[in-house]
Amino acid sequence: MKLAAMDAIDSLMPYLLHLVVLYVSVVVIYLLYEYKSSDGGATPNLPPGRKGLPYIGETLDYVLASRWGTPEKFITDRTTKYSPDVFRTSLLGEDMAIFCGAAGNKFLFSGQNKYVTSWWPDSIKKALMDPASVDNSSKEESTKLRAYLPPFLKPESLQHYIPVMDIMAKEHLDQHWFPCNEVQVFPLSKKYTFALACRLFMSVTDPEEIENFAKPFALATAGLISVPIDLPGTTFNRAVKAGRQIRQQLLALITKKKNELLEKRKTVASDLVDSMLMDGMTEVEIGNKIVGFFIASHDTTSTAITFLVSYLSDHPDVYSRVLEEQMEVVRCKVGGEPLRWEDIQKMKYTWCVACEVMRLAPPANGSFREAISDFTYAGYTIPKGWKAFWTVHSTNKNPKYFPDPERFDPSRFEGDGPAPYTFVPFGGGPRMCPGKEYARLEILTFIHNLVVRLKWVKSNPKEKISYIPSPIPEEGLPIKIQPLLSSTFKAF
Numbered sequence: 001m002k003l004a005a006m007d008a009i010d011s012l013m014p015y016l017l018h019l020v021v022l023y024v025s026v027v028v029i030y031l032l033y034e035y036k037s038s039d040g041g042a043t044p045n046l047p048p049g050r051k052g053l054p055y056i057g058e059t060l061d062y063v064l065a066s067r068w069g070t071p072e073k074f075i076t077d078r079t080t081k082y083s084p085d086v087f088r089t090s091l092l093g094e095d096m097a098i099f100c101g102a103a104g105n106k107f108l109f110s111g112q113n114k115y116v117t118s119w120w121p122d123s124i125k126k127a128l129m130d131p132a133s134v135d136n137s138s139k140e141e142s143t144k145l146r147a148y149l150p151p152f153l154k155p156e157s158l159q160h161y162i163p164v165m166d167i168m169a170k171e172h173l174d175q176h177w178f179p180c181n182e183v184q185v186f187p188l189s190k191k192y193t194f195a196l197a198c199r200l201f202m203s204v205t206d207p208e209e210i211e212n213f214a215k216p217f218a219l220a221t222a223g224l225i226s227v228p229i230d231l232p233g234t235t236f237n238r239a240v241k242a243g244r245q246i247r248q249q250l251l252a253l254i255t256k257k258k259n260e261l262l263e264k265r266k267t268v269a270s271d272l273v274d275s276m277l278m279d280g281m282t283e284v285e286i287g288n289k290i291v292g293f294f295i296a297s298h299d300t301t302s303t304a305i306t307f308l309v310s311y312l313s314d315h316p317d318v319y320s321r322v323l324e325e326q327m328e329v330v331r332c333k334v335g336g337e338p339l340r341w342e343d344i345q346k347m348k349y350t351w352c353v354a355c356e357v358m359r360l361a362p363p364a365n366g367s368f369r370e371a372i373s374d375f376t377y378a379g380y381t382i383p384k385g386w387k388a389f390w391t392v393h394s395t396n397k398n399p400k401y402f403p404d405p406e407r408f409d410p411s412r413f414e415g416d417g418p419a420p421y422t423f424v425p426f427g428g429g430p431r432m433c434p435g436k437e438y439a440r441l442e443i444l445t446f447i448h449n450l451v452v453r454l455k456w457v458k459s460n461p462k463e464k465i466s467y468i469p470s471p472i473p474e475e476g477l478p479i480k481i482q483p484l485l486s487s488t489f490k491a492f
Contacts, residue, residue, distance in 0.1 A: 044381060045376075045379070045380050045381045046088055046380060046381060046383075047082070047083065047086045047087050047088040047097050047378075047380040047382070048082035048083055048087055048088060048380075049078060049082050049087040049088030049089050050088070050089065051088070051089070051090040051095070052089070052090050055093050056093075057089065057090025057091055057092070057093065057094075057096075058074075058089045058090055058091060059090075059091050059092055059093075061074065062074050062091060063468075065077075066467040066468060067466060067467060067468060070467060071365060071393055071467045071470075072393035072394075072396070072397055074393075075098065075100065075391055075393045075394050076393075078098070079100050079394065083100075083378070083380075084100060084101060085099075085100060085101065085103070085104060085377070085378035085380075086098065086099050086100060086104060086377055086378050086380055086382075087100070091387075091389070092121045092122065092123055093122065094121070094386075094387045095383075095385075095386050095387065096386065096387045096388065096389055097371075097377075097380075097382050097386055097387070097388050097389070098388075098389050098391065098394075099377070099388055099389070099390050099394075100391070100394035101394055101395060101398070101400075102395060102401065102419065102420065102421035102422045103378075103421075104377075104390060104394065105390050105395065105421040105422075105424055105428060106420070106421045106428075107377060108369055108388060108390045108429075109390075109421070109424075109427065109428040109429030109432075110429050111375075112369075112429055113372075115371065115372065115373065115375045115382075116369035116370060116371055116372060116388055117369065117370055117372050118368075118369065118370070119368045119369055119370035119387055120368070121224075121368060123223065123224060123236060123239075124224050126230075126236075126239075126240050126243070127220050127223050127224060127236070127239040127240055127242070127243040128220055128221075128224070128239075128243045128246070128291045128292075128295070129243070129247075129288045129291060155341075155437070158341075158437055158438060158441060159340070159341040161200060161438075161441065162338070162339050162340060162341060162343075162344060162441055162445065163338040163339065163340070164196075164199065164200065165196060165339075165441060165442055165445040165446075166338040166339040166445050166448075166449070167338060168192070168195065168196055168199065169192065169445055169446045169448075169449040169450075170449055172188075172191070172192045172195070173449055173450065173453060173454070176188050176191065177454065177481060178483075180481065181480060181481065181482075182459060182478055182479065182480050182481070183478070183479060183481060184475070184476030184477060184478050185305075185306050185309050185310070185473075185476065185477040185478075185479055186302070186303075186306045186472065186473055186476040186477050187476050189302040189303075189305040189306050189309075189446075190214075190218075190298070190299075190302040191214075192302070192305075192446060193297065193298045193301045193302045193305070193442065194210065194213075194214050194217070194294075194298050194302075195207075195210050196442065197293070197294055197297050197298050198210050198213065200271060200272070201271055201272045201273065201290060201293055201294070202253060202257075202271055202272070202273050202290070203257075203270055203271045203273075203274075204253070212249065213246070213249060216242035216243075216245040216246050216249075217242070217246060217294065217298075218242075219238050219239060219241075219242035220239045220242040220243045220246060221239075221295065221299055222235060222238070222239060222468075223235045223236045223237075223238060223239025223240070223242075224239065224295075246291065247287055247291075250286075250287040250290060250291070251283055251284070251287055253273075254273055254277070254283045254286050254287060254290075255283055257273050257274060257277065258277050258283065261274065261277055261278070272290070272293070273286060273290065276289065293435070296433060296435045296439075297435055297438060297439065297442070299363070299470070300363035300364050300439070300470070301363070301439050301442050301443060303361070303363035303470055303471065303472070304354060304357065304358055304363045304439070304443055305443055305446055305447065306473065306477055307357050307360075307361040307471065308353065308354055308357045308443065308447060309447075309450070309456070309477065309479065310361075310458070310473070310477055311353070311356075311357050311360075311361075311408060312353070312451070313456060313457060313458050313479065314408070314458075314461075315408055318353055318408070318410060319451075321349055322349065322350050322353055322447070322451055323451050323452070325346070325347060325348075325349050325350055326347070326350065326447075326448050326451050326452050327452060328346070329343050329346055329347065329448065330452050339445055339448065343448075344440075344441055344444055344445070347444045347448065349410070349414075350444060350447060350448075351413075351440065351444060352410040352411070352412075352413040352414055353410040354440075354443055354444070354447070355410070355412075355413040355417075355423065355425075356408060356409060356410040356412060356413060358425045359396045359397075359402070359412075359423060359425075360396070360397075360406075360408065361465075361471045362392045362393070362396060362425055362470070362471075363425070363470055363471075364392070364425065364470065365391055365392060365393065365470065366389055366390045366391035366392055366393075367389070367390060367427055368387055368388070368389055369387065369388040369389070369390075370385070370386070370387055370388070371383065371384050371385060371386045371387075371388060372384065390424075390427075392423075392424060392425060395421075395422045395423065395424070396423070398422075401418060401419060401422040401423075402418070402422070426439075451484075452484065453483065453484055454481050454482065454483060454484055455481070455482055455483075455484050456479040456480060456481045456482075457479060457480050458477070458478070458479055458480075459475075459478040459479060459480055460475060460478060463475050463477065463478075
């Protein structure tokens, strides 16, 4: 027993030492910070708020509020205490102004390249991108990124992806859902969206190769919004290591595709990587872009699908309307014909439901900007170099914009829908997410196949939701399933 206890203590010693070093470092830095903070009033009229601990700032407060409460708690606590328009904080080691409400969203969206420019936190750069190739202050980098997105995501291009999305959704359900009586929606939706991204972005279809990409990607994305302390055993450290592995894998794949293009003298791109190579981008640049596309198209979309399944289970009346709309699409198809563009356009009510789901359980929290000059907003000065953040959590459950905000009501999105800048899951202005339509097609295609083929009930209606910081069902949202026409489903 004594030897076992000593072994256990020895195994914990490295972690205890890290904690002691970290604690002492924080105390020393804090004392220096307090000593040097006497110039805090040098810049007049800063937004109200607090910086929190040195370097760490209020990052831990933000993470803990998300983990043990709800992500909007961090925002609402401070808008109540300081200002409903804009408040000051420090996140991810940066002085930051959080812009709130529809007016704050509008200001940042319309102020792109006038007051603010795009900005990536160091935690994201170090975890997922080649740090030597990304310049946060470079407008050229941001412009180049978006220059390669629109052709790939224009409606005329997207139309060709719908049958592929439809076929892959059917194959996914046949392989991973139908053989089972119970499934976990969240991991399976991630499997589907990741495989689809691999197919459309890189022409990767081999399940083993897809899994080799998926494992380190999950570790890397887990550390995106974490305290950026690169010590062994931390979430951020694991993310950095996983990001390095992802870049190595992508570089090998991109180099292989480049050689194939040269050998076969291809003139027509078969996927996004081919398109970038033909346009003269370097392998490292393409790797950075592809990582960004996976973040935008995989994690957030799988979260939206998961909670759409959850809310449909909770609201039978809404489910019935969605089912009827999707069955009407089926009745217009002939002999197993795959979905087409015109079919997606008929799914208006289903998209209203998806929007209400994203309002109540937003897959993404917002986005960062950097002030390119001093400017004034709501009577406060935002200094050049400060970071800005717009967040869905200042509007999504604000009764000023959405009466009875906790009530699930897809009709909010019928007709003209919510007021401008109050519902912004994809951002807005010149920096609106160019993958919005791709996400819409992916979500609607999958839900169509699910509701016309299966019925389900939650295995645990009281399952807890964690926010890290996006919503995640702690058990993966297990559901019991049966084919739609099975009379035995009522037994559940």
